[in-house]
Amino acid sequence: MEMPSTRDNHPSRRGFLTLAAAAGAATALGGLPAFAATPAPRRPTTSPMLAPNVAAKNQLWWRAPGSATSMIEQGLPVGNGRLGALASNDPSREFLTITDATLWTGGRNDTLDGDGQFPYGREDFGSLTMLATLTVDIPGHDLGAVDAYRRTLDLAQGLVSTAYDIAGVGYRREVFASRPDDVIVLHFTSQGAGTYTGTVSLAGTHGESTTVDPTGRYASFGASFANGLRYGAAVTAHSGTGTVAVSGTSISFTDCRDLTVIVSGGTNYAPTATTGFRDESVQPQRLARDKVLAAARASVRELLHTHVADVRPAFERFAIDLGASSAGQRELDTWERVQARWRDNVPDPELEAAYLQFGRYLLISGSRGSLPIGLQGPWLDGNDPDWMGDYHSDVNIQMTYWPADRAGLTDTFDAYADYCVAQLPVWTEVTQRLFNTSTNRFRNTSGRVAGWAVAFSTNPYGGSGWWWHPSGNAWLCQNLFEHYEYTQDRGYLAKIYPVVKGAVEFWETRLVTATVTDASGATREVLVADRDWSAEHGPQDTRGNTYSQELVWNLFENYHTAARVLGRDADHARSVDALRKRLYLPEVSPTTGWLQEWMSPDNLGETTHRHLSPLIGLFPGDRIRPDGSTPAAIVAGATALLTARGMNSFGWANAWRSLCWARLKDAEKAYQLVVNNLRPSTNGSNGSAMNLFDIYETNPGRGIFQIDANLGTPAAIVEMLLYSRPGHVELLPALPAAWASAGSVAGVGVRGGFTADLSWRDGRVTQARLTSVGGRSTTVLANGRSRQVNLRPGESVTLRNL
């Protein structure tokens, strides 16, 4: 198999940044409001469009449109990192649900309930809500008379396109969400005598009234929430052929052979605690109007090229080929293919690779320049998303970002890091004021509190929701620090350092001493986490839970490294090291043979519980390593516990299981769990919806979208192909038979500051290339042999004869 050439498949980070800068789009969030006036983007001077046969390699496609009443399962997502939309692609009624990641109700939510925990309602804690719906009615294009319907999600170019014929005339439309122009564009074209006649309607979802401006150039609305957040949206349309005019509160178009519709919107949210997370200078309705009118001054071709030039380099930093699918599989559309994959249990490597790329597409579309991706990202179909569409700190947001560095989207991690940094002042203030409230059953026995903590849920206003989650800070920091391991970016490390240090300080006040008896009968004093829950089952008042012990161990270790790299807090770091050495670490239960979840040999929870909290040291941590460096009994206990948790869970729980099995090098179990997440979801059952969104069945017949599985599963696929920790890389640690015959992957992030490209045949690595993004040395284990690689930042080495 040919290695993908560097030029086509693996632009360097430097190349990416250059392209992005050319598109005028490289804006960091820090200090800037999420929705702001920006100078006109620079337009690419050459076409960035992929040739159709090249683009086809990264396209999903369907032979039927989505239903306006099932947008979560059937709408196709687009997003510019802040604004997201789902498109139905019905010929006679293009329908978009539009969500701005910052359109949150609620606020600081810093008055505890009587039990010392946080309120968790849509008014107090708040909820992500939809911004608008956009409808383009084209009554003459009834689906009943449509032939050759096809809609396509082009992952590499960030395009949703729809093509169909009516009476032999071809029609085509494209929908894309541009970050450089900060608008969503719908472009309708036809061949020959085909025309469009209908209306464009923009509607708010909170009872706003849309109005048209007197000159008839646009329609818009604006309003504000009870929490003071202002928001607004605007739409304009134009055609080079027919008539476009204002009609009531809509825009009508008549006999148009082409039609362009441009919509934008946003809020005056700002990621700054000092201004109450508002930018009072922003007038969202007016800004949305300015943006759509500015974009309308450019040609659609310019808008499209600017958008593709922006997203393509990000997408192309990673490429994957898991092997060829059959001709019969390729004939099927994506949804039929998902169904056939499950029905026949015949591997479909191209579909499985596409599932990974779809996850990457969601990260590119939902995590650039604004808030991070919550439980659904900016893809809602109503204003009551389950669990508020919030940020869950006990696996969900962490999992969402697991593929960022692994799968060549290191820049999308910024939204996560910037979020934590921006929230820190409020998290700190609220924690120090409220955590030791006497009614909080999780309060510190020491009576002291420092640093910061969060609850299970967080919002973008520094607010926490539901129960305190003392270990959540350490887990958030685990991702933060791991991003440094991938990038070796000291500037970044300095940015997040206060967050990590604050979490460490919290734990310095929280650890308590306990006396344990070793197998030898000797007793020793250890440090354990105070009374807590092993999320989300079992007793709620146990000390020394494995989940907490592992996370704190990891936090303290990372703090040690961070302080050393930055040359700060040497004395404090030493004292934290001393604490770490005294931390109790989990044992294997003589009763169950499992790694203990609690400081008890008994199973105090649900055997097949969705969470793998006690295995957090296996993944995402790597304290438990099946390579001889961890006592075999611990590895065996972890394996036994993972086995007991079972293979039949859902979405993110399957993804986490898969990642753990990949770490244990059980390729087939890891693969089966990927396959389980590709099970077609019908009537809300667990699995993948028509649009590949992961569906979790909360009650029989009721499924909800949780994006974390769409991102955790890709992370698992990468983890099956490459394992890394600083100083150590392992190629093909868990390659399943389904992908073994031949394949390649390029642009994989490597902890320690590298990226890797590798190809394989018959299960053996045939070639690997390591590029330093800051790392200097590592061992590389391939085909059972280890070698040492030393590089300077920017250098690459190709390893052959493996």
Added chain:
Amino acid sequence: MPSPTTPRRQPGTRVPLVAAALGVLLAAGAAPAQAAPTTVAQAAPTQAAADIAQRPFMGWTSWTMQSSKYPGLNPDGDYSYLTEANVLKQADALATKLKPYGYEYVNIDAGWWRDNAWVPRFDQYARQTPDPVRFPRGMQAVAEHIHGKGLKAGIYLPVGLEKEAYANGTAPIFNAPGCTTANIVYPDLRTTNGWDSAYKLNFDNPCAQKYIDSQAQLFADWGYDFLKLDGVGPGSFKSGDNYDNVADVAAWQRAIATAGRPIHLELSWSLDINHAADWKRYSNGWRIDTDVECYCNTLVSWENSVDDRFDDAPAWSRKAGPGGWNDLDSLNVGNGEMDGLTRAERQSYATLWAISKSPLYTGDDLTRLDDYGLSLLTNREVIAIDQNGGAPARPVTPAGDQQVWGAKNPDGSYTVALFNLGDAPASVTAHWASFGFTGNASVRDVWNRRDLGTQRNAITAALPAHGSRLFTVRPGTALTSTSYEAEASVNTLTGTASVGGCDACSGGQKVGNLYVGGTVRFNEVTVRKDGIYTVAVSYVSGDARSVQVSSNSGNGSYLKFPSTGDWGTVETVSVQLALKAGANTITFDSGTWYSPDIDRIAVPQTL
């Protein structure tokens, strides 16, 4: 106001049907649970006029608007739409707009002999006689007007002697000296029909036939060409001896034969399929299902109950033919706002009726047809499919939200219909292999009146919610398949599964008793190339049953096979399964319930 002679569907009426279905389920693989009782008079029935119902009849019925709460239709109380003025208005519209396309019957439904308070009126011979407010000039004048438009006239009766006509047993029977109403019913006045609104006729007494003769004579004298006999059992949500009206139907056939005028005899409603042979012998058509009307603010609704027909029609597909057709009830697609249906639903409704060879009679207000409705009712190619004399179409794929139906046409082409019964748009694919051919085939889009050119191996269409497409396909190459008998010794049977005799099955045997975990696994199903195959499954199932079908290690699909109508008829549906080069297994697993009996499978030799 509830009406005793109104076929209003009751919420609970499904329960006995489910129980009956369960009874058949438990007799898996056995002969029909109910043999047709031989209550019919032995005299050979006179042959009906040869030209009656050679093709499904076409026309209009009054009941749809009578039964609706649509504003303005029934200003003088429920069912008050039925008047001479309204009937003649509709007849005139039918003659103008639809007659050129073959619509000819103007059918007066229930109530012509009842006032607006639903009080009936009878002549001295206990025969229904027109309500003077509804029909001030009587029924003959109406028929004459209809005939004057070149159309045919239809009338209606409930089966049995209506209770109000009994007159203490004293009413004489016309042209039957010595016979009174007391002689034509049972001494215990046992009741019959779907509403228990009549006394059951006792044909052991010749007076009963005379009563029917007198009614038929009246209709013939008035000039009626069509009679809907309603509330007929077994059916009409009734079963048991008192509701067995086979003898009534036979009596009507005899009476019509001697009345001096050909009269089409149509039976209603939800006739018992176990008596299909009786209905075919004595009548010209039978309602297979409950009322299509919704008794609501529109004429019909998709869920209540157009969509029921997709489940219920397959069982009857082999019961219809020239002389007697499966009646799916009225076709109300002419005015979207009144019909209460989307465009897609209206087209699907018309499609199912046409491919099922159902009579095509609308209950719409023909003076208010919209353009789309008129186009649906007057598409000559669709009407030609309904009228081509061939067998009704059947599903060629298992029943689910996306279905493919088809039938071979008398001219060798195929009618292929795609349906999306789901609530969201979906694509549906018809594989030519499901019809026994392969390669290139020319496709005509019937509704849109366009040739779509040559399509290779399959056609796929995006269908709206509840949508459909209708194609005529001229096949290319015949498909060559390899058959594997279920009963072959190489196969593996588990649990309850067993081999049983089956006259209609290939090899004379099948594998039945597939229930609660019983499985049959076809072993050594051999193909030359890896791929996804269209595997034809021949099966027997007197009711719709589901089975998990899988190949090799696949999870398979839980598929509902449509009823074959009885336990002696084999039908075929096809399923998509991946097979690998070499030997494969294909498994039918009953899971937790009852599955069809499997006759054989056929696997294409090439992809």
